[in-house]
Every structure is written in C-alpha cells, then in structure tokens.
Amino acid sequence: MKIELNINNSIKVYDVEPRLTLLDFIRDEMKLKGTHAGCEHGVCGACTIILNGEAVRSCMVLAVQAVGDEIITIEGINAKEERTGELNVLQDAFCEAHGMQCGYCTPGMVISAEVLLSKNSNPTREEVREAISGNICRCTGYVQIVDAIMLAAERLSGRNRK
C-alpha cells in the first residue's frame, strides 16, 4: 500500500504492508534506530514518538494510520542542534542529572519530557511524574529522571543562570 508520510519534516512516499507498525517502519524502513523497540504491545514506552505534538507509542500505531500526521522521532527533536551534533538542553540535563543508566528507556523518556515542556514550561515534580507515567525505567528508580526534567525546565525558562 502506497502512503505519504511526514517524518522529521521530510515528506516522502513509501510502499508498506498495512500490518507494519509505525515503530517497525521507523526502525527498519527509515533506519532511524533511536526509537527503541521494547515490549511492542504498549506497556513500556520505549518507542514513544511525537505525533501531531502529542507523545504517542509508535508500536500502537500502524504506519498506514499516520498518513497526514506530523511525526517527530528522537532524531528530529532538536533540528537546530542536529547539524552540529550538540545535545539540546533537555538531553544535556539527562546527562548532567544522571537521568539514565542503560539508556534503553531514554529516547521515550526524552520524548515524553519534550512534549510536557512544550506545553508546560514550569511543571511541578508531580506533573513530571504524570507525564512520564507511561514510560518504564528499570535502572534509575525515576528520581534522577525527574531531576533531569526539572533541571531542563529551569534552564529553558531562564530561571537557572549557572
């Protein structure tokens, strides 16, 4: 089935099987391996992407369903910094606050946090926890992840001049 998809601001026509999930499409057809395949049935959150401005699980969307939608993967979240290879403020905060260990959940966590901060520049810890409630991390115990997102929020809103 021929479909036109908009991924990271690049619009192209692809030929896909209807049963292909957006996750498998992004990883295997687009060769964008930043979006991780975890449980593949909507439990873990590792495959979270941005679809029309909302955090969405790509394993629970078919590629053919996403026609006409704007899709951003972890590779596309900092279009400006991409050319220089720099991390954005949020990604930097994850490194600085030790918001990851094995890194498997990290792309999904960053995407969920990115969407939260795009809507709410000054979240409480409780709001951060709600925003990442669909993302499972088996290493950190979540505390440093919440710290990282709070640090990024502070920096992005200019409250932390360090």
Next chain:
Amino acid sequence: MKSVPFDYVRPKTLESACSYLSKDPNSLVLAGGQSLLPMLSMRLARPSILVDIAHIKELKIIENKRETIKIGSMVRQADALKDPDIKKYLPLLIKGLNNVGHPPTRARGTIGGSIAQADPSSEIALVAVTLGAVIKVHSTIENVEFLASEFFLGPMMTAIPDSGCIFEINFPKPTARKFGTGFNETAPRKSDYALASASAYVGCKDTGEIDNIKLGIGGVGDFPQLIDFDQHWDRKQNKKSITNAIKESLSEVDFVSDYHASSEYRKRAVIELAYQSFLEALGEIGKANNEN
C-alpha cells in the same frame, strides 16, 4: 510480536464503513488502536480487514444537547478531557478518564473504542453504566441503541450486532442543580488495569435532601455494573451505615478470581473504593451547600 497480514481501508462515511464490515465477517473496526494494536501484535486478534474510522468527521464531534452530552465514538480521550462541556456537565467522566492509561495512550485512545472493547476494568464503560449513558450503533440494516447497563454482556463482549459500529454515546446531563461525583480505583501500578474500581453520582434537591444515588463498580466481575445501594442505605452518614449498605448491595455480584487478585481481595477493595467514591460525592455536595 508481528500481526497477521490484513487489508486496510479508510472510509470517509459511516455508511461505507458498515458496508465494509458487512462484506467480511472477519473484519474489525480500528478506532484509536490502543487496545486493538496490542491484540494484533500478540495475534489474539486475526482480522482479514481493518476498517479505520478515524477519518469519518461526524464521529469526532462533541455536542451539548438539551438533556445529554453527545460524544462521537472517535473522540480521543485526551480531547474529551479538555472539552469545556464535558468538564462542566460530566465531571465523573473527567475523573474516570484521568485513570485511563496514561497521556500517550489517551492521546490516541477513543471514547467509543474503549466502550466497544468492553474490558471489565474500563473506566469509561464504568462511568457510562453509572450515569446511564445510551450507546448508539449503526449497521447496514438499522440503527440500534442500548442503555450502557444492557450493552456489556461479558469480558470483551458487547451487544454490537454484526457489521455494527458505535457512532455516538449520549451521557445524560445531571438532572439536579446540586450534585457530587466520586471515582476511585486500585491497580498494581499507574496505568495498569484496575483490580477494582467504583464510581458514584449523588444528586440532591434544592433543599439539600439527597434524591438520586448511582453507585457503580468495575474490574471485579465480567463487566461494570450498578449496585442497589440506595435500597439498603439507612441515610445515616457514618462509615458503618454506608459500608454495610454497600456490602448488602453486593450480594448478587459475582466476583472473579485470577492470578492478579483473589475474589476476596476484589470484594474487600471494592467496598472501600465504593465508600470513598460515595464520600467524595457527598463532600462535593457539602461544598456546594456552603457556597450557597
């Protein structure tokens, strides 16, 4: 974790969707996909064709009617949560929706999809049963409507006829000027299926006298159901009287036991959750009284 191969169509009208459904008995409706996609991946569902109803405009409308709030079946849960009419007239649905999955699944999941899925733990189904919502189904033969309490027949089983597709759910607006609501559930972790849940609606006359109580429970049996609390309550607002009335009204309920929780646990939990929900609803009425 790969689905069986299937065909995929994206009709623009409800007529066309139902015509696809009637042509193939092995067809399935795809709404938000937040229950169906995992079932496809695990091959618990093996359809030959998926009929995607996401592009049928009339299914995405929320309408404030005289006595009801009409919610199109394809309205996403996240959009329902933000809707001013739903916030104003259906606070119980808002409370239930806040317990459905988590932000990423609510961004895709729909009101109609959750009702059609008929999971025994579904929060939206529980609120629909509690408030007495009417579920309207279109098929190639006729339009049929069901009271929510008669719609759910068993776990994942509904009264939807072959080739039928839910097109709207009508939630009645509160009839009382003063009313309170409560919703509580317990789950192993946030966003997981509830082991037990309870929702309450209490309406009262302008004098403050309670005249309408609806108490529903979910997650403990084959489908969400109303309990006959009003008949058993002696109107004393202490924990013992309320809890006793809840216990008595559960005598007909068949509690399920599985490896997640025993029937005894579910019963204990739902008694407390029903009590908390009822108390929450009473508290809101108390607040309204003080304000006036």
